Amino acid sequence: MNSIENLTINWNRSILIDSPIDNDLVKKITPQILSLRQESTDPITIGIDSPGGSLAALDLILGLLKGPDQDGNDGEIITVATHRAYSAAANLLAFGDYSVVLSHAQVLYHDVRFVEIEDVTPEKARVAARALQDTNDKFALRLAHLIIKRLIWVYIDLVKDFEKDRKNNPEIHKRYASFVDVYAPQVDGVERIDLAGFATSLRTRLSPQSNTLIANVMERLEKWVYLTLIAREREAYRQKGSRTPGLLDGVKKLHKDFSGAPEKFQLYEDDLKFLLCLIVGEISEEKTEDTSFLSVLNRSVREFGILDSMNDSRHIIHAADLMLRHGHLFLGEERHRELDDMPEDEKNKLFAQTVPQARLLWHFCVLLCRELFEGEHILSPADAQLLGLVDEISGGGPIQSRREYRLEQAEMGAGDT
Numbered sequence: 001m002n003s004i005e006n007l008t009i010n011w012n013r014s015i016l017i018d019s020p021i022d023n024d025l026v027k028k029i030t031p032q033i034l035s036l037r038q039e040s041t042d043p044i045t046i047g048i049d050s051p052g053g054s055l056a057a058l059d060l061i062l063g064l065l066k067g068p069d070q071d072g073n074d075g076e077i078i079t080v081a082t083h084r085a086y087s088a089a090a091n092l093l094a095f096g097d098y099s100v101v102l103s104h105a106q107v108l109y110h111d112v113r114f115v116e117i118e119d120v121t122p123e124k125a126r127v128a129a130r131a132l133q134d135t136n137d138k139f140a141l142r143l144a145h146l147i148i149k150r151l152i153w154v155y156i157d158l159v160k161d162f163e164k165d166r167k168n169n170p171e172i173h174k175r176y177a178s179f180v181d182v183y184a185p186q187v188d189g190v191e192r193i194d195l196a197g198f199a200t201s202l203r204t205r206l207s208p209q210s211n212t213l214i215a216n217v218m219e220r221l222e223k224w225v226y227l228t229l230i231a232r233e234r235e236a237y238r239q240k241g242s243r244t245p246g247l248l249d250g251v252k253k254l255h256k257d258f259s260g261a262p263e264k265f266q267l268y269e270d271d272l273k274f275l276l277c278l279i280v281g282e283i284s285e286e287k288t289e290d291t292s293f294l295s296v297l298n299r300s301v302r303e304f305g306i307l308d309s310m311n312d313s314r315h316i317i318h319a320a321d322l323m324l325r326h327g328h329l330f331l332g333e334e335r336h337r338e339l340d341d342m343p344e345d346e347k348n349k350l351f352a353q354t355v356p357q358a359r360l361l362w363h364f365c366v367l368l369c370r371e372l373f374e375g376e377h378i379l380s381p382a383d384a385q386l387l388g389l390v391d392e393i394s395g396g397g398p399i400q401s402r403r404e405y406r407l408e409q410a411e412m413g414a415g416d417t
Contacts, residue, residue: 154385157399
């Protein structure tokens with residue numbers, strides 16, 4: 001989707017979603033979708049004015065719109081919030097290959113909810129709660145994979161203001177930099193993504209009802225950084241001549257008492273260290289209301305599961321690749337110019353140096369999406385663009401969109417000739 005036309009709303013090739021997203025809507029618009037896709041491979045414009053609905057129905061609609069046809073061509077969509085994009089409709093808006101919000105429209109994110117549960121029992125309620133948490137976490141990962149590209153675009157647009165925003169908000173920036181710098185320190189010859197500067201700039205530009213999102217995300221990111229470093233740097237076992245116990249000394253002794261094979265225990269050492277850190281971190285958390293051990297364990301296991309998914313190397317490689325596409329920012333102008341002629345071993349070394357930054361950026365994205373799926377968040381069009389949920393605000397927003405940028409470049413080129 002590179003041409004300006006493919007980033008431009010086309011109401012002559014469109015479908016309007018102006019009702020709840022459910023099976024009735026799927027039946028209604030399926031013939032329209034199939035007809036438009038058979039007619040052309042050009043993007044379909046999806047107008048959205050919906051209170052939300054079912055995620056299962058949303059997946060069916062996305063499959064019809066974007067899945068491969070008989071010739072293997074994937075569909076592309078331009079999503080447009082014309083009035084309301086609430087809940088599942090907000091996800092549909094964000095899942096557009098190019099996403100636009102009209103200046104008067106409103107976007108609402110909240111946690112996934114069941115419409116109804118019949119014959120509620122305590123066990124049904126517990127199962128339902130776990131299922132909702134799992135759905136929230138999985139959707140947060142899916143959404144993060146989409147918005148990371150938009151967030152990098154926002155970063156590129158805001159980077160010129162980082163220094164000014166840092167000077168205007170020194171305490172906020174100082175706190176963010178304190179743990180960002182610990183996890184991803186400066187590497188000689190490689191520019192570093194300024195996540196502390198980015199978060200500070202976002203927080204100062206978001207509306208009052210939304211800037212707490214960034215504060216909460218960075219608080220969670222800080223916790224993840226220090227838990228990760230503790231689990232990584234703390235010795236698993238007491239070293240010879242040391243009085244400091246290892247994290248797994250007692251656990252390994254217990255494994256031996258169960259006649260467990262030593263080589264099998266070794267397979268789980270890193271995961272055990274991190275899970276123990278999560279559990280102790282939850283026990284130590286002052287804000288925790290439910291302090292029963294079962295609740296502590298459930299929260300820790302949930303957190304372990306989502307962090308394990310976040311650490312999938314495919315996601316980190318995706319983030320690193322996106323960064324390298326804008327190498328002049330993340331590698332420096334000189335290294336970026338040298339990239340094409342660089343020997344393969346040097347490229348691999350350079351890629352490895354970007355991984356901690358890519359991992360940090362990816363975790364920021366996922367934590368932002370998780371935050372959107374907790375509680376209720378009413379977003380203005382400007383908030384939605386700053387958070388990477390949409391590409392463009394009709395009439396202009398705080399970030400220059402890709403379409404606006406390409407129009408500007410085209411006009412400059414015409415002026416040169």
